[in-house]
Amino acid sequence: MSNTTTVTLEVLRYDPERDQEPRFQSFEVPYDEDWVVLDALNWIKDNADSSLTYRWSCHMAVCGSCGMVVNGEEKLTCKAFLRDYLGRGPIRVEPLRNFPIERDLVVDMEGFMAKLESVKPWIIREEEKPVEDGEYIQLPKQLKRFKHHTLCINCLLCYSACPQVGLNPGFIGPAALALAHRYNLDSRDQGRHERQEVTGSADGVWECTFVSACSEVCPKHVEPGGAIQEQKIANSVDWFLDHLIPGRSNAGRTKE
Amino acid sequence: MSRRPYTPKMTYGWWLDRPFYTRYMIRELSSAFVTAYSGLLIIGLWRLAEGEAAWNGYVSALSHPAALVFQGVALLFALYHTVTWFAVTPRTTPVIVGEDFLPPQPVIIAQYAAWIFASAVIIGAALWF
Numbered sequence: 001m002s003n004t005t006t007v008t009l010e011v012l013r014y015d016p017e018r019d020q021e022p023r024f025q026s027f028e029v030p031y032d033e034d035w036v037v038l039d040a041l042n043w044i045k046d047n048a049d050s051s052l053t054y055r056w057s058c059h060m061a062v063c064g065s066c067g068m069v070v071n072g073e074e075k076l077t078c079k080a081f082l083r084d085y086l087g088r089g090p091i092r093v094e095p096l097r098n099f100p101i102e103r104d105l106v107v108d109m110e111g112f113m114a115k116l117e118s119v120k121p122w123i124i125r126e127e128e129k130p131v132e133d134g135e136y137i138q139l140p141k142q143l144k145r146f147k148h149h150t151l152c153i154n155c156l157l158c159y160s161a162c163p164q165v166g167l168n169p170g171f172i173g174p175a176a177l178a179l180a181h182r183y184n185l186d187s188r189d190q191g192r193h194e195r196q197e198v199t200g201s202a203d204g205v206w207e208c209t210f211v212s213a214c215s216e217v218c219p220k221h222v223e224p225g226g227a228i229q230e231q232k233i234a235n236s237v238d239w240f241l242d243h244l245i246p247g248r249s250n251a252g253r254t255k256e
Numbered sequence: 257m258s259r260r261p262y263t264p265k266m267t268y269g270w271w272l273d274r275p276f277y278t279r280y281m282i283r284e285l286s287s288a289f290v291t292a293y294s295g296l297l298i299i300g301l302w303r304l305a306e307g308e309a310a311w312n313g314y315v316s317a318l319s320h321p322a323a324l325v326f327q328g329v330a331l332l333f334a335l336y337h338t339v340t341w342f343a344v345t346p347r348t349t350p351v352i353v354g355e356d357f358l359p360p361q362p363v364i365i366a367q368y369a370a371w372i373f374a375s376a377v378i379i380g381a382a383l384w385f
Binding site: 108230 | 258259260261262263264266270271273274276277280284344347348350352355356357
């Protein structure tokens with residue numbers, strides 16, 4: 001048992017109507033061994049400053065809303081226990097990096113939503129078959145191949161940790177490219193080459209330099225870093241085959 | 257209430273913020289030394305094709321203390337490059353065996369085994385001929 005009664009949170013504040021740039025504000029928060037950083041933020045909002053703005057919803061690492069940077073590391077604040085930060089000075093809470101800060105700990109996600117949509121994250125068929133023809137059969141082993149890529153909760157920790165996103169804001173980024181790969185690998189899908197127009201572009205997989213920080217911070221083990229490298233390999237194979245086989249790049253490429 | 261999002265700027269020293277980033281940048285830097293040493297080997301082939309005198313001059317130049325220091329540094333960076341790439345390779349090669357993915361260790365061990373085998377073959381061939 002710890003004798004600690006309070007902890008200090010240094011929270012990044014930004015009021016677009018008042019501040020020219022963000023600043024830190026310290027709060028003394030009661031310590032509870034079972035509290036996470038999100039509980040401390042909720043205590044601040046309820047007891048110290050109701051204007052503190054942040055996103056959260058489920059408090060159980062499912063909704064992906066409460067991603068922030070805690071002591072310099074991307075975390076879901078509902079999983080970041082205060083007890084793990086004791087004895088290391090104040091706990092510094094910042095919004096996700098590589099995004100415009102809307103207010104306090106809330107970032108602007110509009111750019112990400114556009115990137116996500118651009119990779120067409122849905123099953124694409126060359127021809128839809130009628131409902132009466134039945135469902136598309138998928139074996140457990142075929143599902144296993146991509147299931148870990150389906151577990152993304154769009155928490156954006158990967159975008160915050162990726163220096164390439166920071167250096168090139170146009171980079172489609174880890175979560176969206178992992179989702180594209182998830183559909184490319186789906187045995188029911190036939191849209192890999194359609195998605196490749198975006199994922200294989202200059203802002204696609206080739207912008208990634210395999211830092212792999214995305215995979216390191218991912219709370220759901222989606223492995224976006226690996227998904228991007230696999231797409232590089234697939235794109236390279238396509239490039240060689242397109243140059244070796246006349247007419248391949250224009251027509252006749254079906255599901256592979 | 258009006259919107260006025262603040263866009264933070266990335267600093268030039270971003271790669272010093274976290275040890276993970278610093279290790280990544282050293283891996284990137286190691287590519288320059290691997291490239292430079294590869295260039296040195298290609299120059300060696302070129303000098304060899306020019307005859308015995310040219311080759312002896314090349315070997316003599318490589319024995320210069322500055323060249324030895326470069327080769328030592330290049331070796332360290334090449335080792336770092338190799339070890340760090342071996343470590344991340346399992347991310348790029350998911351292999352399903354039976355019902356589940358192969359864990360990373362066999363993939364990493366296989367790379368070291370291939371490295372040792374290839375080195376043994378090259379050293380053996382060099383000693384034999």
